[in-house]
Amino acid sequence: MLQQMLKRAVLPALFVLLQFRAHATEGMWLPHLLSNMNEKEMKGMGMKINAADIYNVNKGSLKDAIVSLGGFCTGELISSQSLLLTNHHCGYSAIQSHSSVESNYLEKGFWAKSRAEELPNKGLFVTFIVRIEDVTLQALQGAGRNTPEKDRAQVIEANLAKIKDNAKKEDYQDVVIKPFYEGNQYYLFVTETYRDVRLVGAPPSSIGKFGSDTDNWVWPRHTGDFSLFRIYAGKDNRPAEYSADNVPLKPKHFLPVSLDGIAENDFTMVFGFPGRTTEYLPSQAVKLTVEGQDVARVAMRDAALKIIDGFMRQDEKIKIQYAAKYASTANAWKKWIGEMQGVQQTKGIEKRITYETEYTKRLNANTSLKEKYNGVLDSLNTIYQDFSPYAVNRDYYSELTRNVELLSVSDKLINMMNEVRQKGESEYPALREKFLASQASFYKDFSAKVDHDVAAALFDLYFTAVPSRFIGGEATQIWMETNKSGKQLADKYYSNSALVSYDKLKAFLDKPYRDVATDIFKDPVTRMSIALRNGFIENVNNPAVGMQNDINRLQRIYMQSQMEVLNDRRFYPDANSTLRITYGKVNGYRPTDAKTYDFITTLDGVMEKYKPGDYEFDVPEKLRTLHAQKDYGQYGANGRMPVCFIASNHTTGGNSGSPALDAYGNLIGLNFDRTWEGTMSDINYDASICRNIMVDVRYVLFIIDKFAGAKHLVDEMKLVHPKKTAVKAAPAKRA
Template structure:
């Protein structure tokens, strides 16, 4: 009778599991596609082979994809090394070249000739030459019973040998990355080019259209792109910047499709996604969205409301705080979307359902039970134990990160520690360097705004952090202020020498010992020290100890999932800034009841959002002129200009600038964002609402050609019209 009950339950659990695993989920290593994904990809419409994506013997798609500066992705779109990436990826470079006389951020920049292309010291583009599985060699000295420190030491020794013996050219480099929580290791042979020049960028009114309001939001109407070019030595190899360098002749340049995208068309994205955590246990997902995300959102929400209130009243403060507001709002909005997405798709319940299936399969195999029995329960238990420490960590980091007086206090304390170690003789030089580094900070600092943020965040910190975690020094200061954050902030900002550049200069004009003595008495520095000491003494140590245990169990649980669930689910390694392939289909989605989003937007939507003079929704006069005339050239479709589209490709940070490709491996768009509800894809991918946002390549070409008149760039591209 028992067997008759268990079997139907197992069938139901496996049916639930098939709903948990989706075809469009995954960030796949390109060299493994032929064995894991090629058949499915072809079934979804792909017309090329896995060998066309990754090949070490001839040019393939991987040879057109670069890690751009180590923080974004870019792709080669001509045989002359022309690179395409996002406007927000090139933003810092464009800003460095800008001035009041030549404001390239506001007005855009277009090099009309190769001579006008601008060098960028420090910027680089890295190609992947080859990927090798080195797991066996990396783990050969690992023995059962090793501590985490002993295990890592044994692995590090082997990794050093592997790098030393790797087959590569003299100008190439290697890196080894752990996969599946350190259960596997892969060697990447790379080529890095360090002469990367700015070629073109639209004005921010196109490249950042919608700015903070539209960030993480669909429908989107942003022309988020910029163009660079890779230069090499005359031998084609990487070389430092030189006027004698020549445009790179790549192994492969992406053809550009003029066909566009239809509903349910196959789409593929290649790039360097930064970080995901797809294999966490249910308690970790629950903790993320119900505890730590909530704490961070609460703190940032308070800070943003205060910034916004001042920015609306004072144009100078608006200028000072525009970048801070955008930076603070970016992940605040992302975390809210993550919380909402997991709730909407019953993500925690789905994780628990997955774990129920895992437990049933585990119980039916004595070998697995002996090897992995109790691992999941222990891991979930550790996450429950770490929760109050993790929550306090996030309250602490948000407090010291958003109250700039505490930020500058930490910087000053670190500077003084460095100066004392190096001695009085170095103080004058170090002081000058420190003051120079602090000048930009104070140019965009307003003590009145910061004090109001401090008032609000200190109150939230006191409510959210138990007294046993905050420390005796902090608790004493809090008690003396009668637990009144306004009174405490008034005291800190009135008496501190850190609220202006002039006060800081006056403080540091004294001898080193006198400065140290005065800083110890400074109320802001004292508060920063009290907060730091409380965190280090009461939170950091137990947090780190628990985290070590979690890391070990997470690695074991990862291998357990692969062994136990491997016949029911394909596993891909979490993102770790290495080259990955993800694929899906162009499609809209339903974010909530009664709402359905289409998968395309058009220039009409730009004009609907247009607000003259608004920093987020202004539109250049030239673009308005082209729209009114419907002068779209070869890039429009039936009298309309496509702008952006969405698909179910699994992306994350680092995929900014990644190419969106069609079934033939031709460029159709440029990835730049995700939908708000789909930001949960870092921990809980669900194809019903997870969508990546791409600018249509035809809009990119329209802006380059019709708007900017930079036809020389169009001429060097391979436009495929059939």
């Protein structure tokens, strides 16, 4: 009997141990919980600082050097004058906005020689985290297990409003409360946002975007993906709108920059604002993602990208107009391809089923938990199967209206007219001017001939791939009227629509409201947009919303049950654009049989990829000269110039621009990507192939100093030698 009891105890423990080992570097951890959950492990892996050095509300700590940039990327302070480092692709839109054919900073780069030359960026902001508090008890008060989902949401919303009103903060600070663990926990964030952020420096795209879309999500990588900004504040060091009188922010902490480089198995941390992960989905949801939704998304974007790329290679103006849009579209497209391949390669669905089998076994062994959670997982997997066709066809619609830009304009126009109906005809002039102002920048970077060809291809794909019962009769009828031809449909629309240019749109809207309200149904683009929208809402969206509510409820309960059933495993919350830290080690990986990748690349590899005149692989003459002369200054190592490296830190979108930190909390690199085989880490992290890609900070400094001649920026920084210092400080060994 004793032997059987021991056996029953050992098997679950062994399972959890195996899970822990497999996920030793998995996780996006909340920094204020590190001392209890992670500090011991982190020190065991090589960390030399304490959890209090990472997150502290009483004195400056690493968190005070990390910012959310624009709500879409991460940045870090690297000087006492708030010099901000982030990715080139994170600053891309800002760089583009200051570029023209005459002054093309995307092509030539930009370097401010003085503070007076630093360029303001309207709408760009950075947000610091001041402190984090657990408000779960207050947030969930009155929201019991059996509370109907709609009522539960209302109760929590009222609770959160009270918590915000009572939160202690300064007048210039904000409060954000977000759910964690699928709504089982809530944390409050006190934040400070600065809205005067100026462009300081950016390498040319031939460095900052080297390899462009061909190398995107691929290792080995040779991209100097960085740009520099500066945060300005009022003279009281508090947030202020842009003013010529503002001064550089004096930060609580900034990151020293290490010149010692990296070695295999070095401990690393990545600190930033990861966007979104879904690590605790059931097996049917993972299957839906990679065998359904990803397939639809990739097909639509593949068609659009091929057309846009063709135009960009032929026309310099179009290349500038579509540079940022193309990069954004291609980024997710290639990620989804890697996600599908990664899950298949690592047998991610099969592993999730194995996990569910063990979960179910342990649930059934616990009478009280079985009574509480029996059937939850089975119900969740079943509803995901039923939800599948709606989710896939929703993505086809979303990709159509996203990538055919005039459909997006039409949607916004329809929304504006609906708002007029709600508020009254007298509001039309003000709402019209607001709408036109919002579209001016869009048309600056819009080409009707590009959008025409994209529309022709995507209409063909959409009406072929999506069953007519999900499209609706009106849109299908329009498709029939143009002989089921995307080209004929696009020819008709783009030759007759008032939406093809800003001037035509303005003339269309300058008519009296009642005329516009009638004519909007005659415009061919708007007519198709309305037909598509009505069919989507009725046949896809409305059924999906009801099912999604059930999924959300069951997913929340399943998350709670996992944490109770597998209570000897550490669970980290999914990413939700809040401040997180992840840690791992510098090392290579073996993606497939007979293929092994090293952990570092050098400037030699840039020259090996060099293709004169190619927009992805051209190399500036000065960089070629520096390489030929091996003129690397203090930034080279053993006669070579390090460029990028990889480690097993668990990252995702939003971590772009995050600092890679060494064991002492010094800056050693800049996170900008993941390996293609590991992009599935958002739903299925696997330590064997999941690697994040970083620019070596020595390459960043080399480009700033030796290539750009902007050493005054390097002089702002605090350069350190932590490894050499540690060796000198180590006690001498006895003979």
